[in-house]
Amino acid sequence: MNAYLSNLNQIESWFFSLAEKQAFFLPRKTQGINYRFEFIDHQQPLDLFSYKPTILPPGKNIFPDGEILFTYNKDNNGHYHFHQGTAIHSQLLAGVRACDLKGIYLLDKAFSDGTKDSHYLQRREKTDIIAFNCTTPCDDHCFCEAAQSLDFQTGADIFITPLFPISSNKEVHKKQQCLLEILTPRGAELIKSLVSQKCSNPQKLIKQALENRPKPFGRQFLTPVKQLSKVIHQEDAESIYQQYAERCFSCGTCNLVCPTCYCFDTKDELNLDGNSGQKTRHWDACLNPGFAEVAGGHNFRADPAARQRHRVRRKFDYLPQRFEQTFCTGCGRCGRQCTTGIDIFDIVNDVYLSIQESKE
Numbered sequence: 001m002n003a004y005l006s007n008l009n010q011i012e013s014w015f016f017s018l019a020e021k022q023a024f025f026l027p028r029k030t031q032g033i034n035y036r037f038e039f040i041d042h043q044q045p046l047d048l049f050s051y052k053p054t055i056l057p058p059g060k061n062i063f064p065d066g067e068i069l070f071t072y073n074k075d076n077n078g079h080y081h082f083h084q085g086t087a088i089h090s091q092l093l094a095g096v097r098a099c100d101l102k103g104i105y106l107l108d109k110a111f112s113d114g115t116k117d118s119h120y121l122q123r124r125e126k127t128d129i130i131a132f133n134c135t136t137p138c139d140d141h142c143f144c145e146a147a148q149s150l151d152f153q154t155g156a157d158i159f160i161t162p163l164f165p166i167s168s169n170k171e172v173h174k175k176q177q178c179l180l181e182i183l184t185p186r187g188a189e190l191i192k193s194l195v196s197q198k199c200s201n202p203q204k205l206i207k208q209a210l211e212n213r214p215k216p217f218g219r220q221f222l223t224p225v226k227q228l229s230k231v232i233h234q235e236d237a238e239s240i241y242q243q244y245a246e247r248c249f250s251c252g253t254c255n256l257v258c259p260t261c262y263c264f265d266t267k268d269e270l271n272l273d274g275n276s277g278q279k280t281r282h283w284d285a286c287l288n289p290g291f292a293e294v295a296g297g298h299n300f301r302a303d304p305a306a307r308q309r310h311r312v313r314r315k316f317d318y319l320p321q322r323f324e325q326t327f328c329t330g331c332g333r334c335g336r337q338c339t340t341g342i343d344i345f346d347i348v349n350d351v352y353l354s355i356q357e358s359k360e
């Protein structure tokens with residue numbers, strides 16, 4: 001593994017030069033409040049490292065809502081012709097934090113399982129990723145260490161660790177050094193346009209930079225996540241899910257902002273000419289009342305408590321059994337974005353507590 005040293009001024013210039021060559025997305029503050037992964041197309045100050053988690057995770061750039069899967073038309077002989085839908089272009093996602101990198105890794109697993117999802121996989125193939133390491137928890141919501149995604153590197157082309165304490169004063173940072181680890185051949189290509197110097201002792205520098213991280217790093221579950229999964233697998237804890245369901249509006253926001261939620265529905269849209277149309281896919285949400293409704297009107301999860309339980313079990317039981325990974329990255333988005341403050345971190349801890357109490 002090759003590693004290089006460069007400062008923030010140089011990295012910012014490098015990012016602008018990369019943005020001239022391909023679609024380049026980086027977290028940026030919008031309307032003075034929230035951060036989003038935005039298209040960078042002209043030079044303006046970038047908010048490197050000190051940004052808060054974006055509303056939507058970067059994986060949604062690979063799995064976009066409303067994607068056209070294919071279009072079709074009928075010719076004069078009555079034959080149908082099908083055409084590829086939304087064009088798939090290369091893109092570069094920079095500033096991807098370790099938790100969101102793990103979110104993309106889990107989407108890779110889900111969309112490669114069984115019948116491969118060619119739309120996702122083609123776009124993933126054309127997506128380069130420059131990830132950022134975290135030296136401080138993003139805010140009070142995150143629990144990435146507890147969810148085993150802190151320091152996650154798989155899937156990144158380049159992984160950048162700041163060798164300085166993060167502060168909100170960007171000017172202080174400009175000459176501060178970062179360490180860039182090159183993880184793929186594509187990363188080795190991208191680094192060529194950066195003004196940098198080769199680093200011969202990366203592990204020592206990373207160790208020094210990370211030894212001052214807060215311990216524990218962010219919120220911690222009441223028991224290790226593997227243990228938690230066993231509890232959630234075995235027990236129902238109906239009263240806990242019921243308590244949270246009473247506050248839930250079933251809006252589905254927690255699903256839509258989650259980096260590992262990948263359920264979708266499709267729509268067939270016929271044009272007014274009656275001879276052409278398209279098939280599109282749209283994000284779906286298992287917290288929505290109609291998610292499990294089938295023909296004839298039967299709903300397998302009409303009760304909001306059943307929907308809460310299902311979501312928790314998807315993240316901590318069903319999908320971990322299938323993929324051997326917890327499907328919650330600890331990004332904190334669901335708790336951060338929920339209007340009524342429902343946080344999956346609290347639900348799983350409460351389930352664990354109720355089980356412990358019932359044993360006493």
Ligand code: SF4
Pocket residue numbers: 247248249250251252253254255287337338339340341342
């Ligand atoms: S975001 Fe909150 S209110 Fe909306 S469905 Fe999820 S838990 Fe319920």
Ligand code: SF4
Pocket residue numbers: 254257258259260315327328329330331332333334335344
């Ligand atoms: S369940 Fe919540 S904390 Fe976990 S990955 Fe999804 S949005 Fe993030």
